[in-house]
Amino acid sequence: MTDQSKRNDQAVLRKMQAARMAVLEEIGKVVVGQREPLEQLLTALFAGGHCMIQGPLATAKTILVDSLARVMSLDFRRIQFTPDLMPADISGTEILEEDPATGRREMRFVKGPVFCNILMADEINRTPPKTQAALLEVMQEKQVTLGGRTTSLPKPFYVLATQVTLEHEGTYPLPEAQQDRFMFLVEMDYLGEDQEVEAVRRSTGGRQAELRKLLGVEDLLEFQNAVRDVALPPALRKYIVALVDTSRPTRAEAPDFVKDYVYWGAGLRASQYLSLGAKSRAAQDGRTTVTAADIRGVIAPVLRHRIGLSFRAEVDGVSVDEVIRRLAEAVPAPDGK
Numbered sequence: 001m002t003d004q005s006k007r008n009d010q011a012v013l014r015k016m017q018a019a020r021m022a023v024l025e026e027i028g029k030v031v032v033g034q035r036e037p038l039e040q041l042l043t044a045l046f047a048g049g050h051c052m053i054q055g056p057l058a059t060a061k062t063i064l065v066d067s068l069a070r071v072m073s074l075d076f077r078r079i080q081f082t083p084d085l086m087p088a089d090i091s092g093t094e095i096l097e098e099d100p101a102t103g104r105r106e107m108r109f110v111k112g113p114v115f116c117n118i119l120m121a122d123e124i125n126r127t128p129p130k131t132q133a134a135l136l137e138v139m140q141e142k143q144v145t146l147g148g149r150t151t152s153l154p155k156p157f158y159v160l161a162t163q164v165t166l167e168h169e170g171t172y173p174l175p176e177a178q179q180d181r182f183m184f185l186v187e188m189d190y191l192g193e194d195q196e197v198e199a200v201r202r203s204t205g206g207r208q209a210e211l212r213k214l215l216g217v218e219d220l221l222e223f224q225n226a227v228r229d230v231a232l233p234p235a236l237r238k239y240i241v242a243l244v245d246t247s248r249p250t251r252a253e254a255p256d257f258v259k260d261y262v263y264w265g266a267g268l269r270a271s272q273y274l275s276l277g278a279k280s281r282a283a284q285d286g287r288t289t290v291t292a293a294d295i296r297g298v299i300a301p302v303l304r305h306r307i308g309l310s311f312r313a314e315v316d317g318v319s320v321d322e323v324i325r326r327l328a329e330a331v332p333a334p335d336g337k
Contacts, residue, residue: 012226013286016046019223020284022214027067029209031060032199037186040301041068041160047280048224049183049273050139050159052124052305059188060199061162065120068160073216074117075154081127087134090114091144109146114138117154117217121161125171132178135159139181156220176264176308183273184301223283230279231289235334237275240295242331244270247307247323255330261313261323266306273302292333300324 020042027038037053041064044051053061069076079090092112098105113119114135124132138144142153161182164171179185191199202209245251248265249258258265277298278290304320313323 009226009229009288010286012222013283013288015219016223016226016283017286019215019219020046023068023071026071026211026214027064030067030202030211031064032202033191033195034060034064034188037188038064038068040184040186040298043277043280043284043298044184044301045158045220046223046284047183047227047276048156048158049276050161050181051184051186052161052163052179052182053186053188054163054165055188056165056190059190061188062120062122064188065122065160065162067211069118069120070211071214072118072220073213074156074220076118076120077113077116078120078122079113080122081124081131083127085127085131087131088112090131090134091138092146094147107147109149109151111151112144114144115151115153117156118158118160121159123164124161125163125174128172129175129178132172132174136178136181156217156224179305180267180269182305183277184298185305186301187304227276227280227283230282230287232275232279233289233334236278236290236292236295239292239331239333240271240274240278243274243295243299243327244268244303246327246331247303255326257323257326261310261316261318262307263310264308266303270302270306274298277302292335296328296333299328303327 023042024035024038031038041051041053045068053065055061066078079085090112091114092110094107094109096105097108121135138153139159142155142157144151144153159182163174190196244266246254247258247262247270248254249262250265254262274295275290278294281294281297282288282290300321303324307320307323309318309320309323313319
């Protein structure tokens, strides 16, 4: 790499650092608390990944996504997922049209709301799996295929989905293949007492904060390229693979707690997203090389929707985050922590 290339890379990283701080500050005008979920969202967006946001009702999931979209000069669409939503309501449909001049009939593709930069799938688990599956090709290939014709989506393209906890009535669990398309599962919880008082004050006052546009299409595409250029040392690459491999109960060398509490473990995408998430954290910190701390910082949002717990885990009251914590302790990092 030439000196000029290094200077260009450092300039992009400084720009990313400044953008991160500006977005955090701007959204803080509207969203009280929830700093960690917002930081995880930015880590995924800068890496080009989709996010699922999960939590109890009224924990500002929708407001957080809406606020994030408002600070970006991107085409934003929102779909409220309901039990009667159909796949065509997401991806689009073909209609038969007649040319008034020639009388000739032909099929015309009418694009659905998925043709945008940021798609908010609000309460995605309130619609049946058939409709949820309409997002599979969209999220992986970033295209829609209908009637033998493939149409690409705009770049960049993100799906930011919210999900209410499954105990609520009228929810459908997402298939494992659908969950695996999300880079992160971000957990949001209730605010502390002081934060909730502040949230009530802001949301019931006479004036609502105006959010400035801070990032555009070119900025995000530039950040995505910069993240992929961050170096991941071979020892840390092996560390990532070891973490994911240890989550699989079918491995003979899997720890006893994995064999007891895990029904199915993480797949290849977990290793890929751990790498990209760690690179994104390093880039936002202005560093050109990943550290073990970067990996540990993204292990929970990457793995928590890629590990299926057994019945015994439910009986013993063991959560997926507890399993992930024990995984991190079971696999030594190259830095000895």
